Amino acid sequence: MTAIRGALLVVLILVGAGSASAYNLHGPAVCSGTPMVGATIEAIDTTLQTSAGVSVTDGGGEYALSLAAGFYDLAVTPPEGSPCDATVIRNRHVTADELYQIILVMQDPGPNPTITFTGSIVDDLGNPIPEIQVTLSGVGDNYREFRGYSNASGQYAITVEVTSEMTFHLELRSEYNNIPALPQYFNCSGETLTLTGSSIYDITLPFEAIGGHVALNDTGTPPIAGAYVNAYGSGTAGTFSCSSYGGSAATDANGDYGPIYVFGNGSATVGVGAVARSYYGASQVVDTTPVGPSVADFVLEPDATVFAQVSGTITGFGGAPLQGMRLEWESDSGYINATTDAAGHYAVEVPPGDYSRLTIRDDYGGLANAPNQYLNCGNNVTYAFTGVHVVDLDIPVSVVAGHVSVAPDTPAANASINASSSVTVGDIGCSGSSRATADANGDFSGLYVLSGASVTLGSSVPFGGPYSGGTATVTDLVADGSVSGVELVHTPLQTYPVSGTVTGYGGAPVSGLSVRMVGPSGYVSAGTDAAGHYTMNVLPGTYSEIELQYYGGGSSSLQNPQDFSCSSYSTQVEVTGDGEVVQDFALPIRRVTGTVTTSASIPIEGVSMYVNTNGSVGGLGCNGNTNGVVSDENGHYELYVFAGNSNFYFYPPSGSGFLSTSFGSPTPEDLSQQLVLPLPDIVAPTLTGEPVVIHHSNTSVSIQWGTNEATNTRLEYGPGSTLPGAPTVLTKPAYVTDHVVTLTGLDTETQYAFQVTSKDAAGNAVTSGVITFTTLVEADADAPVIVSGPTVTYLAPTQIRVSWQTNEPATSYVDWQVAGSGNVVTSGNGESALLHDVLLTGLSPLTTYSLTVASSDPDGNGPTVEGPLDVTTPDVLDTTPPAVSALRTECVTDTRMAVCWDTSEA
Incomplete structure (x- = not known):
């Protein structure tokens, strides 16, 4: 049977290689939005359960597999240190060349650990200060902010999430409050802190009470009651620099005020506001060091200013008052304003002096006896206001009536009539805009215009078109006069059709799209029908600035992005009148199909997607987005993008425990996606052995431990038999399973305690107990020993990977050169390790290189060298999978079995 099976396997392989076409399965492999460089993608033939090809992702995270038609499991192994887990994508059916994107997502790491930043806030007398906002604002790359508030006892507590960036700027703020013995408002900028653990930070703030007396500089210096005094203070408190506003206080019947509280230990500015025609204001600076009650008395100068009385009336057509006209003059001390009442009258009191830049304007429109859209008058004359001053303005206004029609004699019902007019009255110039609407007979009246030398009327017709004409010029306007019988005639223009069809994915028509272009008379537009067809009648000329706009209103059932626009400033459409012009548009749309599964290949329903996409074709640039596509019960989804570049955003259902992800990718063709969301990991890693010292000297040690899954590395240590409160970290x-950490700069013959912690990508952690070691008396004088290697573990036309192992942690360097050239290059790193792996890049194909490896231990012993090793790079990359043979079982018991096999190459 063994021989028969072997023969059959050979036949299948020969047939597959000889008769089946090879298809290119390729695309990016990403981990939580980041391309994976050095990930391994292996295709396993599901029928034969043999490897059909292996690809290692390049510098852009791209892989490529040449596969015969069939079903394959794709084993995806992220590079070492990746937060994403290895996974297998089941039963991928290969039938053609395909762009296939593999999207892995890291497990939810859970919340980061936290520390507390606590303390108390009191004044210089020890009284607690409540309701103070304490803020830790991140600095540098730490874009975070944490806040807390002091309670009635002055205590505050802030919970701070621990990340790699823990430098903050400390700030205090008290919003406007009514707390006794505090300024109404203050803020303080403190020091920059780097937090290494929970800490206590107590704060003492000094405040100054300011009071005094306000009197009038007159015989007997009578006190001033009801004067408003305000105070601003600034000062320091330890590392804090603070500013404050104490608020204001009114003097009592005896002219006394206070206390007003400001920040102390600095200076304060105290001021009294002026009261027109009673007294002038004043201010003074008070020294608030040392802290203690301060006195700021004021003796104010009387204000005997006699104000000017400025008034007048603004009228329009027939002397009718214009209500709501706003007048404004400018002076060195600011602006004065007045507004006309229902009688067109205004009156204002102003300090005597020179005023200029008079403006009179209608802010809101709708005047009944003047231009009703806007009216603006003004000059740049200087007015010397003293005593009583009258500035009247009677604005010359005429009223116009007429008729709007479409030639030869169709009344233009509801046509809009507009006119811009101007006039000069003495040294005041006015401009205005008016509008009226024609009735059902095309007649209009009540169009008020300024009675200048002439005015041009324009009109627009709400139907048909395009038209020429529709304007008229009226001259010899007379104030308070009327002009009637003005004819505004629109003449229809000859137009010619421009039509076309807009198609999208697979040539399917795109309906409901607006096609717009700019021509001799401005914008013209039309919409596409169910067949994607549009027609617009336009004037002869050149049309450009073509825009296509589509707003799908959230529909996800159409074969194009839900909302998009396309434009071209290079395409021109010439309309000459020689016949219908056809301008078709084929949108560059591609289809994206995908599947969302767990790492156990279970479909995930309800993952929503958002995509923004852009592309171009034939001078037509497009951009758009799709929102609301959701994976179905089989985890499948389908959406459409432009041939160009797209950004994909995936949002798992709320509360599912899966993380959202996003990534950007070129989308030149139809493509498929596989999104793998790992199930939440709640199992903590375990130590596969207690941490041990594997290198020991008088000033350095190396500590090694292992974990049962890939985890990060953390070691805390300090002198003594127990860990100190603030250990070195x-x-x-x-993320690795073999952990080696080297401690240097230690004291000779000194006991140290250490503790290790390793956390997996899901945030689950394992921590060892506290372990001690004592540094030696004598320095380590033995160089490291290379116990295996060096071995070439990867060979490509432009790369060589070399690996070796030492008996103690040591550095990893390779000296290499083109054989015989003498031009030596050194690659590697100075981090101590037992297993050494150095990748040489930028090499030339079919070239022999001479390699020598070198390692030195943490005490500088060495380097121990091995070599030279001559290696020749190949001409092309080896894409042939190794042959598997001698499959066998060993060490079989009732509960376990070892499976072994041989391969034809390393």
Whole structure:
């Protein structure tokens, strides 16, 4: 039977290789939105259960497999250190060349650990200060912010999420409040802190009470009651620099005010506001160091200013008052404003002086006896206002009536009539805009215009077109006069049809799309019907700036992006009148089909997607988006993008435990996607052995431990038999199962305690107990020993990977050169490791290289070298899978069995 099976297997392989076409399955492999470089994609023939091809993703995360038609399981192995787990995509049916995107998502790591930042806030007398906002604002790359508030006892507590960036700027803020003995508002900028653990930070803030007396500089200096005093203060408190607003206080019947509280240990500015025609304001600076009550008295100068009385009336057609006209003058001290009442009258009191830049305008439109869209008058004359001053303005206005028609004699019902007009009255110039609407007979009246030398009327007709004409110029306008019988005639223009069809995916018509272009008379547009066809009648000329716009209103059933627009500024359509012009548009749309499963190949229903996409074809650039596509009960989805580039966003159902993900990708052709969402991992890793010291000297040690799954690396240590409160921490973010950490700069003959922690990608952690070691008296004088290798473990036309092992942690370097050239290049790294792996890149095909490996231990012993090893790069990449033979079982018991086999190559 063994011989028969072997023969049959050979026959199948020969037939597959000789008769079946090879198809290219290719695309990107990503992990949580990031291309995976160095991931392995292996296709397993589901019938033969043999490897049909292996691809290692390149620098862009792209893989390519040449496969015969059939069903394959795709084994995806992320590179070492990736947060995504290895997975198998089941039963991928290959029938043609296909762009197939593999999208892995890391497991939800769960919440990060937290620390607390706590303390108390009191004033300089020890009284608690409540309702103070304490903020830790991240600095540098730490774009985070954490806040807390002090309670009635002055205590605050902030929970801070622990990440790799833990540097913050400390700030305090008190919003506007009514708390006694505090400023109404203050904020403080403190020091920059790097948090290494939970900590206590107590804060003492000094405040200053300011009070005084306000009197009038007159015989007997009578006190001023009801004067408003305000105060601003700034100062320091430890590392804090603070500013504050104490608010305002009114003087009592005796002219006394206070206390007003400001921030102390600095200075404060105290001011009294002026009261027109009573007294001038004043301010002074108060020193608030040392902290203690301060006095700021004021003796104010009387204000005997005599205000000017400015008034007038604004009228329009027939002397009718214009209500709501806003007047404004400008002076060195600011602006003065007034508004006309129902009688067109205004009045305002102003300090005596020079005023200029008069403007008179209608802010809201709708005037009844003047231009009803807007009216604006003004000049740049200087007015010297003293005593009583009257500025009237009677604006010359005429009223126009007429008729709007379409030639030869069709009344233009509901036509819109507009006019812009201007006039000068003395040194004041006015401009206005008016509008009226024709009745069912095309007649209009009540169009008020300014009575200048002339005015041009325009009109638009709400039907038919295009037209020429529709305008008229009216001259000899007289103030308060009327003009009637104005004829506005629209003459129809000869138009010619432009038509075409808009098609999308697979040539299917796109209905409900707007086609728009710019020509001699502006924009023209038309919509596509169910057959994707549009027709527009346009004037002769050149049309450009073509735009196609589609808004699907959220529908996900159409074979195009839900909302998109396409435009071209290079395409021109010439309309000459020689016949119908046909302009078709074929949109560059591609289909994306995909499946969402768990890492156990279970379909996931309810994953929603959002895509923004762009592309171009024939000078037509398109961009759009699709939102609301949801995977069905089989995990399947389908959506449409432009041939170009697309960004995909995937959102699992709320509460599912899966993480959302996104990634951007070229979309040049129809493609398929496989999204793998791992089930939440709630199982903590385990240590496969207690941490042990594998390198030991007087000033350095190396500690090794293993875990049963890929985890990151963290080691805390410090002098003594127990860990100190603030131990030294060493970390490595890569996810590995074999962990080696080297401690250097240690003291001779000193006991140290350490503890290791390893956390998997889901956030589950394992921590060892506290272990001690004592550094030696003598330095390590023995160089590391290379116990295996060096061996070439990967060979390609432009790359060589070399591996070896040492008996103690040591550095990993390779000196290499083109054989015999003498031009030596060194590659590798100085991190201590037992297993050494160095990838040489940028090599030339069919070239022999001479390699020498070198390793030195943490105490500088070495380097130990091995070589030279001569290696010749191949001409092409080896894509032939190894042959498997001698499949056998060993060590069979009632509960376990070892399966072994041989391969034809390493």
